Amino acid sequence: MAIDFSLSPELEAIRARVRTFVDDVIKPGETRIDGTGSEGAGKPLVGRERLDVLIEMRRAARAEGIWLPHMPEEWGGMGLGHVELAMVQAEAAKSYYGPWVFNCQAPDEGNMHTLLHWATDDQKERYLRPLCEGRTWSCFAMTEPEVAGSDPTLIQTSAYQDGDEWVINGHKWFISNAHRASFAILIARTEDDPDLPQAGNTAFLIDLPSDGWNEVRQIETMHGSTGHSEILLEDLRVHDSQMLGGRGQGHLLGQYRLGPARLAHCMRWIAQAETALDMMVSRSLDRYSHGSLLAEKQGIQWLIADSAMELYQSKLMVLHAAYKIDRGEDFKSEVSMAKHFVANSLNRIIDRSIQVHGALGYSTDTPLAHMFQQARWARFADGADEIHQMRIAQRTIAAYKDHGTTASATGSLPI
Ligand SMILES: Cc1cc2nc3c(=O)[nH]c(=O)nc-3n(C[C@H](O)[C@H](O)[C@H](O)COP(=O)(O)OP(=O)(O)OC[C@H]3O[C@@H](n4cnc5c(N)ncnc54)[C@H](O)[C@@H]3O)c2cc1C
Known part of the structure; x- marks a missing residue:
């Protein structure tokens, strides 16, 4: 019997260690930063003070060996596969700062995968090594305001060659992360008339700050102004050796980056959804109305049951997609389905939890309001719902045409 959902004793021990670290170190640190503990006396930490607490936690995590769960051991990581990573990320993201403390947060985590796979040895030493050591931060610059980010063949930022340099405008x-990053992976159009529409873009490594890389603003969003920058590229010059991957391979590189990075998002969203469901149940066991606890009312039980079923499906989908990545099998459909399903489940589960909390859920006295603001972008960033649905449908139709059945489009599972 090859299907086995249990963890080996060694992995169970890692999971327990991560959980204990999150509970004993990161959550109290979070309380200090937010100013919600007795020490903080209501004053959130800002600037250097906030950073000091975060860096202190990072040092402790590294000393504890909970560092870079997604990277091979030779890069200082824990050398975990994607299934094992699911378990660590889902524990780490029980706290808002968890992934950052373990150095497995977006976009650095996806950039590390990209550099590991595409960078030359020199580029790895220069960019990947310090990123893995927690000495630098990075960003990934692809989306543009003027054209649909969902279709990278429309990218207008262009690079032309001038001797051994490229000149980039866009x-x-x-x-x-751009405002704190030491370097960017930037996608620009280099080919005027590519054989394939997807082969027009190339990736470049840009040291930051650089002349010609100009931050216009940090964009104010529904979760505040938390570090998503607008950038004007004006005659930015970069040496040919800063090309990452080959010429015209920007699309391939983006796709390679997005597969595991999307799944890593799902792993963290599962942690958030579980927190919301735990809170929903806890509140329903405390709150009394019209002769019984909320937990005893069928209307509330349906909210709990729907959330439990969706979370269970989310976990199975993520584990199966991770299993396919680990086995080197084609994982595109499974990751697409997981990304779509988990993002939507996350939004629904947090929304239901807010409903059960009533006014308290709408207040910022619980983390739910903040979690809901963050969850909204999950449905369109890293592939909008509709793009994933389009691709899933295309693969399902192709499976039927090729094999007379859609079975291979639903995970190729043995049932
Ligand atoms: C919090 C956050 C962080 C981000 N971080 C980064 C980052 O670090 N680097 C970066 O490069 N980008 C980043 N992005 C941008 C993100 O990748 C884009 O928002 C995403 O790719 C969608 O592109 P768009 O916003 O241009 O939407 P559009 O492509 O304009 O799409 C808008 C909507 O149109 C619909 N749509 C589009 N195409 C189709 C279609 N073919 N069929 C049906 N419907 C369609 C969908 O409903 C979609 O939601 C971030 C976004 C957010 C919100």
């Missing part, structure tokens, strides 16, 4: 936005 406009990017929603570039997470």
